[in-house]
Amino acid sequence: MKEKRYAIVLxxxxxxxxxxxxxACKAENNVPIGNETYRNWVTEDxxxxxxxxxxxxxxxxxxxxxxxxxxxxxxxxxxxxxxAGGIVTVNPDKCIGCKYCMLACPYDARYYNEETGVIDKxxxxxxxxxxxxxxxxxxxxxxxxxxxxxxxxxxxEVSMLLAxxxxxxxxxxxxxxxxxxxxx
Amino acid sequence: xxxxxxxxxxxxxxLGTSGCALAVATVGAQTTVLKALADSGxxxxxxxxxxxxxxxxxxxxxxxxxxxxxxxxxxxxxLDPNPEYIKSRGMLCARGNAxxxxxxxxxxxxxxxxxxxxxxxxxxxxxxWDEALDxxxxxxxxxxxxxxxxxxxxxxxxxxxxxxxFLQMAECFGSPNTVRHPSLCLSSNIQGFSATYGTFPTPDVxxxxxxxxxxxxxxxxxxxxxxxxxxxxxxGRRKLIYLDxxxxxxxxxxxxxxxxxxxxxxxxxxxxxxxxxxEGRYAKDFxxxxxxxFDMLVPxxxxxxxxxxxxxxxxxxxxxxxxxxxxxxxxxxxxxxPGRRSSFADDDVQLRRAxxxxxAVVGNWDTEGGxxxxxxxxxxxxxxxxxxxxxxxxxxxxxxxxxLSEKDGSWTAMRDRILEEKPYxxxxxxxxxxxxxxxxxxxxxxxxMMDQMDFICTIDIAMSDTAWYSDVVLPEATYLERQDPxxxxxxxxxxxxxxxxxxxxxxxxxxxxxxxxxxxxxxxSDIADTFDFTMDDYIHHQVEKNPKIxxxxxxxxxxxxxxxxxxxxxxxKRLRTKTGKIxxxxxxxxxxxxxxxxxxxxxxxxxxxxxxxIVGRNAYFTHGTTANNAYLHDLMPENALWLNTQSxxxxxxxxxxxxxxxxxxxxxxxxxxxxxxxxxxxxxxAHGFGVISKGQSLIYGVGACDAALIEExxxxxxxxxxxxxxxxxxxxx
Numbered sequence: 001m002k003e004k005r006y007a008i009v010l011x012x013x014x015x016x017x018x019x020x021x022x023x024a025c026k027a028e029n030n031v032p033i034g035n036e037t038y039r040n041w042v043t044e045d046x047x048x049x050x051x052x053x054x055x056x057x058x059x060x061x062x063x064x065x066x067x068x069x070x071x072x073x074x075x076x077x078x079x080x081x082x083x084a085g086g087i088v089t090v091n092p093d094k095c096i097g098c099k100y101c102m103l104a105c106p107y108d109a110r111y112y113n114e115e116t117g118v119i120d121k122x123x124x125x126x127x128x129x130x131x132x133x134x135x136x137x138x139x140x141x142x143x144x145x146x147x148x149x150x151x152x153x154x155x156x157e158v159s160m161l162l163a164x165x166x167x168x169x170x171x172x173x174x175x176x177x178x179x180x181x182x183x184x
Numbered sequence: 185x186x187x188x189x190x191x192x193x194x195x196x197x198x199l200g201t202s203g204c205a206l207a208v209a210t211v212g213a214q215t216t217v218l219k220a221l222a223d224s225g226x227x228x229x230x231x232x233x234x235x236x237x238x239x240x241x242x243x244x245x246x247x248x249x250x251x252x253x254x255x256x257x258x259x260x261x262x263l264d265p266n267p268e269y270i271k272s273r274g275m276l277c278a279r280g281n282a283x284x285x286x287x288x289x290x291x292x293x294x295x296x297x298x299x300x301x302x303x304x305x306x307x308x309x310x311x312x313w314d315e316a317l318d319x320x321x322x323x324x325x326x327x328x329x330x331x332x333x334x335x336x337x338x339x340x341x342x343x344x345x346x347x348x349x350f351l352q353m354a355e356c357f358g359s360p361n362t363v364r365h366p367s368l369c370l371s372s373n374i375q376g377f378s379a380t381y382g383t384f385p386t387p388d389v390x391x392x393x394x395x396x397x398x399x400x401x402x403x404x405x406x407x408x409x410x411x412x413x414x415x416x417x418x419x420g421r422r423k424l425i426y427l428d429x430x431x432x433x434x435x436x437x438x439x440x441x442x443x444x445x446x447x448x449x450x451x452x453x454x455x456x457x458x459x460x461x462x463e464g465r466y467a468k469d470f471x472x473x474x475x476x477x478f479d480m481l482v483p484x485x486x487x488x489x490x491x492x493x494x495x496x497x498x499x500x501x502x503x504x505x506x507x508x509x510x511x512x513x514x515x516x517x518x519x520x521x522p523g524r525r526s527s528f529a530d531d532d533v534q535l536r537r538a539x540x541x542x543x544a545v546v547g548n549w550d551t552e553g554g555x556x557x558x559x560x561x562x563x564x565x566x567x568x569x570x571x572x573x574x575x576x577x578x579x580x581x582x583x584x585x586x587x588l589s590e591k592d593g594s595w596t597a598m599r600d601r602i603l604e605e606k607p608y609x610x611x612x613x614x615x616x617x618x619x620x621x622x623x624x625x626x627x628x629x630x631x632x633m634m635d636q637m638d639f640i641c642t643i644d645i646a647m648s649d650t651a652w653y654s655d656v657v658l659p660e661a662t663y664l665e666r667q668d669p670x671x672x673x674x675x676x677x678x679x680x681x682x683x684x685x686x687x688x689x690x691x692x693x694x695x696x697x698x699x700x701x702x703x704x705x706x707x708x709s710d711i712a713d714t715f716d717f718t719m720d721d722y723i724h725h726q727v728e729k730n731p732k733i734x735x736x737x738x739x740x741x742x743x744x745x746x747x748x749x750x751x752x753x754x755x756x757k758r759l760r761t762k763t764g765k766i767x768x769x770x771x772x773x774x775x776x777x778x779x780x781x782x783x784x785x786x787x788x789x790x791x792x793x794x795x796x797x798i799v800g801r802n803a804y805f806t807h808g809t810t811a812n813n814a815y816l817h818d819l820m821p822e823n824a825l826w827l828n829t830q831s832x833x834x835x836x837x838x839x840x841x842x843x844x845x846x847x848x849x850x851x852x853x854x855x856x857x858x859x860x861x862x863x864x865x866x867x868x869x870a871h872g873f874g875v876i877s878k879g880q881s882l883i884y885g886v887g888a889c890d891a892a893l894i895e896e897x898x899x900x901x902x903x904x905x906x907x908x909x910x911x912x913x914x915x916x917x
Contacts, residue, residue: 014415016403016433018803023281023815027262033818047431051828051860052443056436140265142275142406143415 239741376536477769594903647879852888
């Protein structure tokens with residue numbers, strides 16, 4: 001069997017900024033409550049136009065699970081690693097909380113966990129994947145913005161979505177090769 | 185208002201100051217798994233153990249979505265959506281996910297409390313259940329003795345499956361004075377549609393090609409499945425037209441948004457009817473067979489031209505015409521969505537009538553993509569024989585509205601009569617879950633009413649403002665700790681919902697049934713006899729005729745009969761109206777001296793220098809009950825006053841400064857949010873802040889309370905309050 005390569009495809013046109021994903025993630029992953037501690041988030045894009053001709057979209061994001069993660073190369077203790085399926089992880093025993101990886105990440109996807117003293121970030125809910133589940137944010141999303149799956153499987157929903165739709169990644173110029181894909 | 189974007193932007197700044205920390209890690213189950221995975225570099229089996237999954241139903245708002253509680257070692261770790269639950273499309277929102285923090289909230293009520301200082305002073309002493317219930321029963325009996333049994337009022341609200349027991353207590357104790365949330369919410373909406381169709385239908389949002397929502401902010405005021413289904417048309421199949429004085433997240437998702445002048449929605453609807461009828465675009469066969477009064481409607485709407493409506497509602501006549509034509513063309517897969525911001529104005533029933541009539545003239549009834557009468561899955565009633573008492577008068581708000589609901593009453597009408605002590609005194613308040621100081625407009629008046637009470641008892645899970653102003657506070661077990669009766673939820677695809685305990689009740693909290701039973705024993709043997717059953721008896725009685733229901737609930741957490749909607753079941757049959765048809769013209773209304781068809785009356789304009797205060801919901805909070813939830817508070821820690829950019833500029837006010845808002849009935853201080861997302865003549869604030877209770881530690885002292893500002897204008901047909909008829913001054917604080 002071919003190795004898996006996990007990805008999330010997002011259709012932000014469906015996002016209503018209800019933040020179900022953020023709360024689901026916090027509860028699932030014991031993410032501390034308080035400023036700046038998020039494994040995933042939704043931001044409001046700036047309001048377009050002037051009253052009464054207005055438009056606005058919402059931008060959900062999280063760790064991009066890069067194929068080429070800059071956080072990995074800067075880590076002085078090799079705490080950051082990449083598991084099978086391409087998931088970027090942090091080993092809490094090796095992490096010294098120096099935050100170099102936070103600075104290196106172009107997606108601002110890592111935070112310092114005051115409670116554990118280590119850096120934390122989205123892992124696609126690896127603990128759920130290993131028992132056959134899907135990430136909490138994907139499962140809970142009321143409008144099904146996010147779809148999770150294996151891009152090495154051409155019949156997976158993520159593969160089909162990318163085959164059928166135009167899409168983009170964030171900051172392609174950084175050469176990070178993200179595995180978070182946004183439908184256009 | 186703090187937005188996530190602000191927080192994200194500041195993360196880098198935060199890096200600069202905190203340096204490198206070498207802290208001792210508290211390794212939980214989560215990190216153990218990660219460690220194993222990181223060490224090996226491979227995905228291996230989970231190290232998590234002791235997991236029990238429990239099917240239950242969410243209790244965070246009115247939707248009752250299906251939930252699976254993941255319980256580890258006796259603690260609820262996570263609430264996940266139940267994929268089998270069709271009403272919520274197998275999904276769960278932020279509030280649903282935040283339910284774990286309801287159980288493990290350090291602020292939650294833990295044991296019975298008896299007031300030891302002055303009322304509202306916040307001095308309490310811990311009491312045993314015996315002592316607290318003895319005191320409640322003693323006071324109830326004393327008030328009954330002195331003022332008749334109607335002297336105790338019972339206030340409660342929706343969302344808990346145990347409200348039934350509280351209402352049974354009211355009936356068996358012998359008080360007609362029950363008051364519930366509808367007259368603060370959708371009673372006018374239900375009245376308007378029911379007067380037309382004989383029932384309150386559900387819009388088939390999933391299959392509609394054209395939807396008009398007026399104030400129904402479904403991206404934020406979440407209603408399942410509508411909030412989910414409204415998005416399905418992305419890609420061009422479905423069109424959403426949205427009218428709202430605010431640019432909400434629904435506006436962001438709509439094809440067209442119009443910042444309609446508050447109170448003028450009826451002009452827009454009547455003009456649409458004018459175009460559709462005048463241009464012969466109505467459903468002729470349908471109108472002939474299924475409706476009465478169309479002949480009277482034609483001359484009635486002649487006056488309501490799009491040009492006239494454009495002046496009233498500030499939406500161009502050309503747009504009104506075009507929308508009317510598009511709507512008629514898409515019909516019957518076109519819905520003017522029936523609801524439901526709380527009553528906008530004091531003619532709300534007639535606005536809803538106009539909306540119902542518009543849907544009717546295009547043949548939008550009991551059809552795919554249209555308005556569909558609700559189906560229900562029948563459950564057996566658990567009957568009881570209420571004791572009969574002499575000399576109990578009619579409900580105190582009797583006659584205060586043309587069509588008053590016997591069970592729900594009219595909140596503000598009842599409050600006025602209690603304050604006047606006319607026609608009789610009411611001196612006791614029993615409150616279950618309703619936070620009346622937060623939800624009933626004109627908070628000062630509610631407080632005055634409470635001051636006048638001899639005794640107030642509140643049953644809740646948190647120290648709400650209302651509990652704070654009570655004499656006895658009884659802690660209820662939360663929805664995740666209780667076995668509740670089965671709940672049949674009507675809709676296009678009806679379900680039976682199931683709520684079972686995921687963990688034992690924490691502290692000394694008890695389910696409402698236990699509280700009612702133990703109170704009943706202290707009141708009289710007659711009342712106690714009516715509560716002589718267990719929850720198990722009750723549930724088995726409910727499914728007596730269909731045991732499969734319980735089997736389904738135990739195996740998949742939900743029971744449903746079908747997964748595909750049925751349409752047209754009422755076609756060719758009598759509707760539940762007097763004429764058996766859709767009543768465009770209402771004889772019933774004529775008999776009550778009301779307009780048989782909606783007549784537009786212009787509302788008072790905004791006085792110079794003032795603003796109209798408008799209300800609305802967001803996706804993070806349910807009324808006043810969730811702002812103190814740690815997860816949700818994290819998303820939105822305070823409310824702010826929205827003010828249009830141009831208006832702020834004229835007044836020299838800047839974004840983020842503190843402002844004082846003042847109405848005829850109250851005032852509040854909160855932060856200003858200068859934004860283009862609101863009409864220049866309106867201001868808005870989120871509900872749920874400005875609390876009085878120090879028992880809500882996260883939000884005490886933060887923001888302002890809309891209920892303190894809103895005046896209680898009564899909608900005379902339904903007894904609903906008109907939430908959008910308050911004008912306020914805004915000045916620097």
